Amino acid sequence: MVDVALAAGVSTITISRAIKTPDKVSPDTRKKVKAAMDALGYIPNLVAGSLASTHSHVIGIVVPTITNSLFADTVEGLTNVIRPHNFHILIGSSRYDIEEEEDIVRAFLGQRVEAMVLTGDTHSKATRKMLLQTNTPVVEMWTMTKNPIDMVIGFSNFEAARQMTNYLITSGYQYIAYLGGLIKNNDRTSQRLAGYNDAINEAGLAYPETYKCSSAFDFKEGGRAIRSLLEAHPEIDAVFAASDVLAVGAIQECLRQGWSVPERIAIAGLDDSIIAAVLVPPLTTVRIPRYKIGEVIGKKLLRRLRGPRDETSDIVDLGFEIVKRASA
């Protein structure tokens, strides 16, 4: 910057202003500065800028897995909103482990991210403490919670599961099993299970505990689960898989076994992943506003970080939608 200043015949602060707040500099100087910058190939050191201004222009986000295109949609929505404002994204994947999440949060806070976006509302004590103590704006996403760290932007996993289960019940299925994800330290999967239980109870139904399976989100697990379910309980006529991955795996297995879907057994999922619509039969599932979640996070954070006071609620429920297709 000193070099550029010398070349342009001005002081360094004028260079800084010409870059950050061009309208505070005369058009003439602006031109000279631009020329000097180009000539020298100057790229401002934003690290130094961050240190001096305490504005890093970076937002951190932790997702359980990057691979899963579900969260990728949210990340894409977020970047698209914040990029025009010169914000960037530091991304980390926790592999569904709150200790790993803690490590990432610590590292990102060290990088002085201006805000943190976390998946779900289940975090380690240390994570909560660090975030509160540093007074970092926080978004917990893909969930709804009564007791947020700060902002919450997502949908009710409980309601999504409850309504889909209800849909199966009112469609006339009598023996509805449940295929869910691992529950430990995962509020999304826990809430979905709770939603299923609630719907079943409300309807006055009662099944053995073994109507419920939980496994990692994996095609193969979905197949394995449905096989053991139907072996143990041949009366089962519908399965609600609280994740499309499991549902798809289950449907594939049914094809292999010659069990027709939905005639022998109906299968519903949750996510409306990209596979759901192209599957044969197309999957009845719950559509989550994945991209929108990212966009809303971006908008809320921009306001919180730079904008005027935000009067809108810090808890945003973006809802979901039951998508009825042929599989159930």
Place this chain on the structure above:
Amino acid sequence: MVDVALAAGVSTITISRAIKTPDKVSPDTRKKVKAAMDALGYIPNLVAGSLASTHSHVIGIVVPTITNSLFADTVEGLTNVIRPHNFHILIGSSRYDIEEEEDIVRAFLGQRVEAMVLTGDTHSKATRKMLLQTNTPVVEMWTMTKNPIDMVIGFSNFEAARQMTNYLITSGYQYIAYLGGLIKNNDRTSQRLAGYNDAINEAGLAYPETYKCSSAFDFKEGGRAIRSLLEAHPEIDAVFAASDVLAVGAIQECLRQGWSVPERIAIAGLDDSIIAAVLVPPLTTVRIPRYKIGEVIGKKLLRRLRGPRDETSDIVDLGFEIVKRASA
């Protein structure tokens, strides 16, 4: 850090050393420092550290789209390798636009990323210039090129397309159309088209230009393309879609139209995306080592940035694999 130093009764540099190079500090002081840090909830400011040391511990990566789980796999592979070494990832999506890529590269260099990972080998002049001038380690991925900026880690899109086309030819198909992505400023799609052309020519075949379609990567485009192809050229008995997305869209459209796959028309893809195996019929496609690409990038970069001199080649061809399934 000053507060921690005071609390521990040592100087700031000792705090720094206790964190970064614990073995250079006596076990006793280490304990005192740890206690002071915990008591104060101290989180070191890595921004200041980056400025002082010129090591940001951040690697930038630009992908055409985050949404696409293809690149997400690569990002996941990369993070998993570098996380244990305290490196982090700044991610950006260019939306298949080299001007956007340029903006992102400029911003990331401003953040003083220690290395940049780019998709493909087609970049703006300014992008190349910035990267070379700043002497930043660069990886161009998902491609092979004779004229790299620095490192190249990927596979030959030309060969992948050529071999798949060949497979269709040797399988006995006579009229093989091509469905590809948009070619402008995209070396991957261009190379795939070239590979198809090469195989067709080598086999002594000749088709009208209208045997080739190009469109955005989108289910609907795949469907639209195959409809117009078969209307214009009913003799076509196979389609090579140089992307699974297009292939899946095409297969879905065939189902709708009542054209059996592969009897009426065979369809092959490229990517081996997660959908390929679960589709009905399962998709014949080309498997790309997506996750591995990310891992190798991580390993090479770690060596380049911190390790001993790397004697292995800076151009790594990770190959691909023809996956034969029922659709062709």
Place this chain on the structure above:
DNA sequence: TTGTAGGCGTTATCAT
């Protein structure tokens, strides 16, 4: 509209 002085929170360097 432009400039001066000082500081952001670390780490490199050189000493002890």
Place this chain on the structure above:
DNA sequence: ATGATAACGCCTACAA
């Protein structure tokens, strides 16, 4: 093994 001092490259505050 520990410390004193001076950067790192920019921005804030204040001044002209």
